[in-house]
Amino acid sequence: xxKRDPSNTTKMVIVGGGVAGLNCAETLRQSNFTGEISVxxxxxxxxxxRTLLSKVLAVGDVNxxxxxxxGFYDEAGIDYHLGYSVTEIDRQNKSVTLSNGNKLxxxxxxxxxxxxxxxxxxxxxxxxxVFYLRSGEDQLAIKEAAKNASNIxxxxxxxxxxxxxxxxxxxxxxxxxxxxxxxxxLQKFFDYDVSAMFLNEHQKNGVKIYNxxxxxxxxxxxxxxxxxxxxxxxxxxxxxxMIVIGAGAEIxxxxxxxxxxxxxxxxxxxxxxxxxxxxxxxIFAAGDxxxxxxxxxxx
Ligand SMILES: Cc1cc2nc3c(=O)[nH]c(=O)nc-3n(C[C@H](O)[C@H](O)[C@H](O)COP(=O)(O)OP(=O)(O)OC[C@H]3O[C@@H](n4cnc5c(N)ncnc54)[C@H](O)[C@@H]3O)c2cc1C
Numbered sequence: 086x087x088k089r090d091p092s093n094t095t096k097m098v099i100v101g102g103g104v105a106g107l108n109c110a111e112t113l114r115q116s117n118f119t120g121e122i123s124v125x126x127x128x129x130x131x132x133x134x135r136t137l138l139s140k141v142l143a144v145g146d147v148n149x150x151x152x153x154x155x156g157f158y159d160e161a162g163i164d165y166h167l168g169y170s171v172t173e174i175d176r177q178n179k180s181v182t183l184s185n186g187n188k189l190x191x192x193x194x195x196x197x198x199x200x201x202x203x204x205x206x207x208x209x210x211x212x213x214x215v216f217y218l219r220s221g222e223d224q225l226a227i228k229e230a231a232k233n234a235s236n237i238x239x240x241x242x243x244x245x246x247x248x249x250x251x252x253x254x255x256x257x258x259x260x261x262x263x264x265x266x267x268x269x270x271l272q273k274f275f276d277y278d279v280s281a282m283f284l285n286e287h288q289k290n291g292v293k294i295y296n297x298x299x300x301x302x303x304x305x306x307x308x309x310x311x312x313x314x315x316x317x318x319x320x321x322x323x324x325x326x327m328i329v330i331g332a333g334a335e336i337x338x339x340x341x342x343x344x345x346x347x348x349x350x351x352x353x354x355x356x357x358x359x360x361x362x363x364x365x366x367x368i369f370a371a372g373d374x375x376x377x378x379x380x381x382x383x384x
Pocket of ligand 1: 106219
């Protein structure tokens with residue numbers, strides 16, 4: 086793997102401290118790029134395995150999920166600027182503005198801004214005790230709250246909701262309720278028989294299932310400034326010390342849109358060619374936000 090050579094003043098700037106940003110930085114060094122690599126992330130930790138957050142939700146430690154050993158970044162000469170958002174791209178002057186007002190110039194720029202949890206706007210959804218799961222900080226907060234909870238409600242029958250529910254139920258058996266808008270968990274992804282198997286597994290693990298509910302009509306009630314119950318569309322009241330919502334994800338394309346890059350009208354991702362190049366040849370996009378040409382359907 087190449088090391089940083091200070092005499093090479095080419096600047097690669099990567100926005101996003103997730104797995105796509107890391108792979109770009111590492112692959113550049115593996116491909117003998119010796120210029121400057123700066124990664125800007127609005128999270129406060131170096132890249133970790135986000136996919137495990139739901140699988141080790143109740144007892145996991147995000148500090149142990151790092152994707153690379155701590156010495157790797159110094160060794161490879163990859164500079165991480167943690168805790169800063171990129172707020173603007175100036176394509177004319179080839180620079181990005183950080184949330185502290187600093188500007189960083191680039192020769193090539195990669196956008197790898199990933200996705201955020203889709204937030205719901207049901208009544209009571211902003212009460213303390215209502216959680217989403219996307220980041221290491223979210224995992225730590227859910228893990229902490231679950232320790233003292235008697236009734237944990239998970240809303241959403243997709244991957245994050247069902248994985249969160251299954252994992253919490255292992256550590257806190259008998260305390261979990263799962264509310265979903267289909268008959269079976271994961272029914273939107275698998276056929277009926279497979280999803281029925283998931284229903285059966287959750288029930289075997291002691292999870293109470295409330296299926297075929299209209300989730301838009303959920304009302305979250307609070308007491309003493311915190312969540313205390315969930316009222317379902319049929320009026321049934323579930324006591325809840327905490328609620329974890331898995332309502333899907335929304336890709337973070339705001340920066341790309343602001344910069345006037347082409348957006349795919351079908352999936353709303355940033356349009357890239359087979360080299361991950363956007364409609365600006367000096368700007369690339371990768372990971373969740375990229376809309377990659379598919380050889381199978383021609384899109
Ligand atoms: C709980 C959970 C479980 C998952 N399980 C699976 C699984 O089992 N299998 C699977 O294939 N996928 C899974 N996923 C999805 C997978 O994690 C994503 O596909 C993957 O993380 C995408 O990587 P990325 O680098 O594109 O984006 P991300 O991992 O989202 O990283 C983007 C980074 O950019 C930062 N950022 C965003 N905007 C800015 C900005 N303006 N300035 C600076 N930084 C910014 C974000 O904070 C984040 O750190 C799971 C996701 C979650 C949340």
